[in-house]
Amino acid sequence: MKANIMYAAGDVRVEELPVPKVQLQTDAVLKVVASCICGSDLHPYRSMHSHDHPEGEAMGHEVIGRIEKMGSEVSGFEKGDLVIVPFAFGDNTCPYCQEGLMTSCVHGGFMTGCQAEYVRVPQAQGSMFKLPKEIDENSPLLPSLLTLSDVYGTGYHAAVMGSVNENTTVAVIGDGAVGLLAVMAAKKLGAEKIILMGRHKERTDLGIEFGATHVIPERGEEGVAKVRELTNGEGVHVVLECVGLKPAYEMSIGAVRAGGVISRVGVPQYEEAAVGFESLFGRNITLTGGPAPTRAYMEELLPDILDGTLEPGRVFDVTVDFDGVPEGYRLMNNREALKVLVKP
Template identity: 60%
Template sequence: MRATLIYGLGDVRVEDVPDPVIESPTDAVIRVVLSCICGGDLHSYHSWTDSNPKRMGHEVIGVVEDTGADVRRLKKGDLVLAPFTYQDGTCSFCRAGHTTSCLHGGYWSRFDGGQGEAVRIPLADTSLFRLPVGGDSELLPSLLTLADVYGTGFHAAVKGGVTEGSRVTVIGDGAVGLLAVLSAQQLGAEQIILMGRHCARTDLGRTFGATDVVAERGAEGVTRVRELTDGLGTEIVLEAVGHMPAYEQAIGVARSDGTIARVGVPQYEQAPVGNASLFGRNITLTGGVAHVAGYVERLMPAILDGTVNPGLVFDRTIGLDEMAAGYRAMDARESLKVLLRP
């Protein structure tokens, strides 16, 4: 089969790799119908220096091709969603919906990749979600967002404590930031300020529920947000970028006694949490890797009934032969999120 690998900085190639096979009785092998490029993939695109190439991709919709002897819920031919984690569904963390903390789970992209023709998923019965639509459904792109970006945006809103009447700032106009806007709107936020400067993206943010857009960055951006919020900032800030300037901006726009929820993968280890930044202002810092699998069944109904259309974040569709161009387009911000049809 063919799959996408990264060899070094900006060096993405599609090559022949061994077909995935059942390695454990709880495994399933699925043929990929849809995958995509994630903003998180760009971190590897910018930093991979290991001498061994890495398989890429962690968001998949596919058709079950084979199952291990212990798989009971799934059968060959089922159309399924594969979020980026696998989990046992029975440990104390899974029962609480905290699937990324599963005692026996992990990230299947650490040994396989979704940007290819097939993939092996461990603990298939509790890690794959059967989809109640056909393989040609126009809803598939929106359903694919449940594998990562929609669930991650929703996780930001949940961790931030968004409720009816909340005032929220979202930092970042990538797919996660835009779907954090959608999630905040779904949870009842009264004011949603989107900080981003790419008009096509912020226009989509308005479609998803942003009430205000702030294009300025740094101190200028902080001042503008405070002008929109009686000089106080917002009680909830959702940081969906992961770079230090975004974190500093989050501190600047957060209201005292507010909450900052970070879901952009931090590209730094040191961040101020001292008296002037958080402690003295009683600001809560939270966030982390989204429990995406724990949100799938909560978020899917609104996609199925047409209430929301998170698939609007996809603005380019490619085949496997175009993967290098797809990465270049996302890296250059020519595309918001690239959909892959192998």
């Protein structure tokens, strides 16, 4: 099968690998119907050192596929079922999964190797989400359904953890796919004032269509000042930080009001950050967020996609086949693409 392997910064190669097999009886093997490139994939694309990964890393963690094989401990599915797999797999029965926190599953982990023709799914029964029979490989809903694997579920997680509702003002930092879908999520949860902080007009225009009421392209202290101008000098109730870089966190501190919430879902590229009296403690600010347990949100988010109420798949603006994945990385890295869909 064809699979995309990253060896070093900027070095993604299409290679021929054996089709994965069922290794444990809790596994399934899928024939990939749709995958994609994530913004978080760009972190190693920009920084991976070849000496740390001599055998390369199989890339991709978002997938829709048809079941080819299943272990004997996987029930409730049939060969040929079309399923979504969350980027974090889990058994869906441990105490953490039962609390909706599959990303902390005691038998869980993170998907890899989805930018390929076939992929092995660990903990398949707890992870796979079966799609309705009427959905097939040619469905126009497929891109939107794929966002449930990660980016829409992640944007929704940001809003849920931030307790967004009709009484909250919201600032979303970041105009990547997660940021734009955090806007959609905040709108779904009732927020009436949603400030999108991003500087790429073609993206922020889409954010406005998703529900943003204001756009602030400025960064740093200037961006914070603009947020406060729009909120009577107070700042917003909730900041959804969808970037993961320290300047975005620092802007979050400046933009949030006393008693507010900073909800982070951008994968942090830093360890040390201000949490003391002057930054968070003294103003009673809550810091929350984390990796999204997207499997926990699929049942809730699916109906809006099936009936056409919401189209999160509009974040995909380029489609490639498996041979085109290296070029897809280049396009996303150069901001020539927002999010790249990968289809056979």
